[in-house]
Amino acid sequence: MTKKTVNIFFIILGIIITTISVQKLLLIPLLIGSFATLQGIWGFIKK
Numbered sequence: 001m002t003k004k005t006v007n008i009f010f011i012i013l014g015i016i017i018t019t020i021s022v023q024k025l026l027l028i029p030l031l032i033g034s035f036a037t038l039q040g041i042w043g044f045i046k047k
Contacts, residue, residue, distance in 0.1 A: 003043065010040030 014037030021030035 007043040
């Protein structure tokens with residue numbers, strides 16, 4: 001897997017975790033999902 005693929009995976013995973021957290025009203029998974037999404041976007045933009 002290339003770095004671009006890993007970044008896309010982070011973005012998708014973060015969006016899924018964030019969506020589930022919002023539906024269930026969970027705070028810690030929401031923060032983790034947001035962090036994963038930002039990590040993927042940052043890596044995608046950086047390269």
